[in-house]
Amino acid sequence: MVLEKLGDSLKNTLKKITQAVFVDDTLINELVKDIQRALLQSDANVQLVLDLSKKIKERAKESTPAGITKREQLVTIVYEELTNFLGKETKEIAITKKPTQIMLVGLFGSGKTTTAGKLAKFYKKRGYKVAVLQTDTWRPAAYDQLEQLAQQVGVDFFGIKREKDPVLIYQAFEKKLQQYDVVLVDTAGRDALSAELIQELHQLQAAVEADERLLVLSGDLGQAAQQQAKAFHDICNVTGLIVTKLEGTAKGGGALSACAVTGASVVFIGVGEKIDDLELFHPQRFVGRLIGMGDLETLLEKAQEAISEETAQDLQEKFLKGEFTLIDLYEQMKALKKMGSLKKLMSMIPGMGSLQLPKEMMDVQEGKLEKWKFAMDSMTRAELENPDIISAERADRIAAGSGLKITEVRELLKHYKESKKLMKMFKGEQDIGKLMKRMGGKLPKGIGI
Numbered sequence: 001m002v003l004e005k006l007g008d009s010l011k012n013t014l015k016k017i018t019q020a021v022f023v024d025d026t027l028i029n030e031l032v033k034d035i036q037r038a039l040l041q042s043d044a045n046v047q048l049v050l051d052l053s054k055k056i057k058e059r060a061k062e063s064t065p066a067g068i069t070k071r072e073q074l075v076t077i078v079y080e081e082l083t084n085f086l087g088k089e090t091k092e093i094a095i096t097k098k099p100t101q102i103m104l105v106g107l108f109g110s111g112k113t114t115t116a117g118k119l120a121k122f123y124k125k126r127g128y129k130v131a132v133l134q135t136d137t138w139r140p141a142a143y144d145q146l147e148q149l150a151q152q153v154g155v156d157f158f159g160i161k162r163e164k165d166p167v168l169i170y171q172a173f174e175k176k177l178q179q180y181d182v183v184l185v186d187t188a189g190r191d192a193l194s195a196e197l198i199q200e201l202h203q204l205q206a207a208v209e210a211d212e213r214l215l216v217l218s219g220d221l222g223q224a225a226q227q228q229a230k231a232f233h234d235i236c237n238v239t240g241l242i243v244t245k246l247e248g249t250a251k252g253g254g255a256l257s258a259c260a261v262t263g264a265s266v267v268f269i270g271v272g273e274k275i276d277d278l279e280l281f282h283p284q285r286f287v288g289r290l291i292g293m294g295d296l297e298t299l300l301e302k303a304q305e306a307i308s309e310e311t312a313q314d315l316q317e318k319f320l321k322g323e324f325t326l327i328d329l330y331e332q333m334k335a336l337k338k339m340g341s342l343k344k345l346m347s348m349i350p351g352m353g354s355l356q357l358p359k360e361m362m363d364v365q366e367g368k369l370e371k372w373k374f375a376m377d378s379m380t381r382a383e384l385e386n387p388d389i390i391s392a393e394r395a396d397r398i399a400a401g402s403g404l405k406i407t408e409v410r411e412l413l414k415h416y417k418e419s420k421k422l423m424k425m426f427k428g429e430q431d432i433g434k435l436m437k438r439m440g441g442k443l444p445k446g447i448g449i
Contacts, residue, residue, distance in 0.1 A: 010038055016031060028060045031074070042252060045254065048085065087256075091266075093240070099183045102183070102213075103185040107190060114270075115268075116186040117152070118275055119268070120153045122278055130181065131158060135186060137166055137188060147159070167203050185204075193235075202236070213236045215264075219270075226257075226258055229241065240264050241255075268281055374402040374403065383398075387413060
């Protein structure tokens with residue numbers, strides 16, 4: 001999970017509030033110190049952390065609104081102030097003109113070229129005609145890397161392999177680029193900001209006149225992200241930030257809080273190495289995941305991308321009728337695979353992210369999904385549609401065909417039977433409110449049916 005250590009620290013801090021008998025100055029001071037320690041360990045800016053602490057203390061002294069307890073008020077204050085700390089509002093780039101040109105800037109190693117490929121996929125999925133332009137004439141592999149990413153995503157690629165002037169590269173394709181909705185310009189970086197890089201970016205921006213200039217920052221930069229953000233902002237007036245490599249670092253707080261020195265918001269975050277591992281940065285959702293409140297909106301968006309509306313409707317009808325086959329389970333498993341790791345999905349479900357599940361357990365679950373897919377690939381159509389016909393002899397054949405142990409095949413069949421029992425429990429229940437009541441729960445606040 002993104003910033004896992006920070007998230008664990010904040011969850012433990014909030015537990016102190018929910019388990020406290022009294023909310024007094026001692027508890028508030030202890031809470032603030034815990035938050036300070038957690039954020040500073042993630043390399044957030046010291047002054048920003050002190051400002052956040054002051055705001056929490058001031059708001060905690062306010063009278064408690066009617067209808068909620070002091071503990072609930074304190075949790076709300078922490079949630080809101082952490083959201084403000086990370087930018088408060090979501091910034092989405094509006095594609096209002098053709099072409100909307102987005103220029104990516106940053107130093108070597110920040111992940112600009114990979115991010116260009118991810119952005120191309122992001123906008124293509126939303127129905128835009130996308131082109132990527134390679135103007136990085138310094139890094140030898142940059143041209144080939146972006147060309148391969150463009151082919152993988154299925155968007156048009158432009159660049160001149162041996163040309164050393166990025167402005168000439170842009171001018172060579174300027175007319176062709178007019179036919180696209182979104183043009184992503186990948187620029188050169190250096191190991192450090194230099195007069196040469198500054199001049200190059202000035203000249204390229206003058207030629208491109210990019211609508212958005214996004215600074216790509218590596219999440220492992222720590223507090224150095226502040227200086228880097230300011231320097232690039234002075235050069236090309238940064239309009240937004242993309243923070244990469246957040247899945248593998250404990251120091252992402254520095255890059256996430258870099259928006260404070262640029263006045264520009266974090267627009268996207270990179271949460272993995274795959275081409276789909278790029279998310280719009282929603283501060284409220286992000287904080288919700290960090291402190292264990294979940295992120296249902298992003299989970300639903302991922303589900304919509306992973307499974308078609310027609311398939312979802314078909315599965316819903318079968319669910320309500322109590323019908324369920326291994327083919328249905330197979331479709332669900334394929335959708336899960338597209339949506340990301342189980343650990344990432346768990347963090348988006350309210351209440352589940354705060355459970356301290358062992359890492360080994362999550363890894364085992366990931367492995368099971370992969371193995372069960374192999375088992376299903378070794379079954380006949382009849383066995384997939386009616387698993388009850390799978391005898392011991394058939395199970396032996398499936399195990400041999402998939403390279404699995406017989407116990408692993410039996411585990412899949414047991415999982416299927418338990419899932420089918422759950423479907424039958426809800427057979428005929430059309431009202432989702434009744435379903436929730438039957439399960440002893442209630443609908444999340446703000447969700448209407």
